[in-house]
Amino acid sequence: MSDFDLIVLGAGPAGSAAAATAARAGLRVAIVDKRAFPRDKLCGGGFTGRSLTYYQEIFGRPAPDIPTEVRSDLMFGAHGQVLGHYTDIPPIRMMMRLELDNDLLATALGFGAADFTGVGNTTLDPRAGTVSFGDQVLRAPVIVGADGVNSATARALFGQAFDRETIAFALEIERPETDLPLRIDFGAAEWGYGWQFPKPNGVTIGVGGINGRNPDMKAALRGYLKDLGLPDDTPIKGQFLPGGTFRKTPGAGRILLAGDAAGLVDPITGEGIAYAMKSGQLAAMATAEALLAGRPETVLAVYTKSLRPIHRALNQARLIRPLMFRPFLREGFVAGFRRSTRLRRDYLRLLAGETEYGPITRAALARAPRHIWRSLRANRQAA
Ligand SMILES: Cc1cc2nc3c(=O)[nH]c(=O)nc-3n(C[C@H](O)[C@H](O)[C@H](O)COP(=O)(O)OP(=O)(O)OC[C@H]3O[C@@H](n4cnc5c(N)ncnc54)[C@H](O)[C@@H]3O)c2cc1C
Incomplete structure (x- = not known):
């Protein structure tokens, strides 16, 4: 002993x-x-x-x-479309x-x-x-x-x-390309996203979201690779994460x-x-x-x-998560991301770990009526 x-x-x-x-x-x-x-x-x-x-x-x-690969620019996409390439984000290692x-x-x-x-x-x-x-x-x-x-x-x-069922599950692959951008793709998985994270000797590509909402995560990864124009020929690994x-x-x-x-x-x-x-x-x-x-x-x-x-912080994040991921509301988030410099800046700072949820949650809740209106309009246009 x-x-x-x-x-x-x-x-x-x-x-x-x-x-x-x-x-x-x-x-x-x-x-x-x-x-x-x-x-x-x-x-x-x-x-x-x-x-x-x-x-x-x-x-x-x-x-x-x-x-370590350090990037201060990020390509942001949603549902297969590139929304923008932002060059002024706080550095992500x-x-x-x-x-x-x-x-x-x-x-x-x-x-x-x-x-x-x-x-x-x-x-x-x-x-x-x-x-x-x-x-x-x-x-x-x-x-x-x-x-x-x-x-x-x-x-x-x-x-x-x-x-x-309620925690997240993610799949990832490693590829040898070294010249790809740092990229986040909203909607690559349900209640989650896809990512392309460049590393000094390659790139990690993954999709993840709430497990119970993604019955076929492999299909989501295949779809994401197709959107990125990359072949689907690399071993896949998966793991839960308690988000x-x-x-x-x-x-x-x-x-x-x-x-x-x-x-x-x-x-x-x-x-x-x-x-x-x-x-x-x-x-x-x-x-x-x-x-x-x-x-x-x-x-x-x-x-x-x-x-x-x-x-x-985790409770505040859970409070605003539906505004981004609930199918009915996510169009409003995407439309807001396109139009609002503030929403974009807040989200990118959040992603880079440069801000806390308090002010973001308050701002998101204040914007919620506009957000719901944009979602209604976008859903009506799509119907
Ligand atoms: C696909 C995916 C992508 C992610 N991407 C990111 C990201 O880009 N950035 C980020 O910040 N987070 C990311 N995360 C989350 C991050 O990986 C975890 O939150 C983080 O690793 C948690 O650290 P930890 O020390 O709690 O656990 P872990 O890193 O999982 O370490 C646990 C350790 O415990 C050991 N262990 C397990 N069971 C036993 C046992 N019975 N006895 C002794 N030892 C044991 C394991 O061997 C392991 O070494 C990601 C997660 C996943 C699944």
């Missing part, structure tokens, strides 16, 4: 941020992952301004030291998760986290506060489950991680959930790396506070309170 102050299960952005924060605060922290690193993770690898800010705060470095997650883990280990990656399947005993694998048993007063969208920790606590639903109480007892395991993905943009890192940091800070006070039983309350701003 090895004793720690904190065990972190999962070494993605949430887990490495938790381990880095705990180690920097002087806690004895173990980071455990079933996979050996470097390991891949299906993702667009879009690293927004929000991600960069959190990265700098948590990992204490200016930017991940890995190959794009990188491969294989390299990003390896960089995050290496930094956390450099701060002193104990490395238990590549250990295969793990067993969590929430009551005993232990995690075991092979013939090893680790014990700690607090455990952070940062084990992703299929979180075994959430399953151990609540029976299931998420209802797969649209999050756990109001992110854990139970002394077990906390962070990142995807807690459902912290933006339901409009699908951005999850930033909130994963932030929630990992907050979980470690809550652990340090509760242990320092000699009251580990308060850790979940402290953590839940600290997550309020993220929960508020």
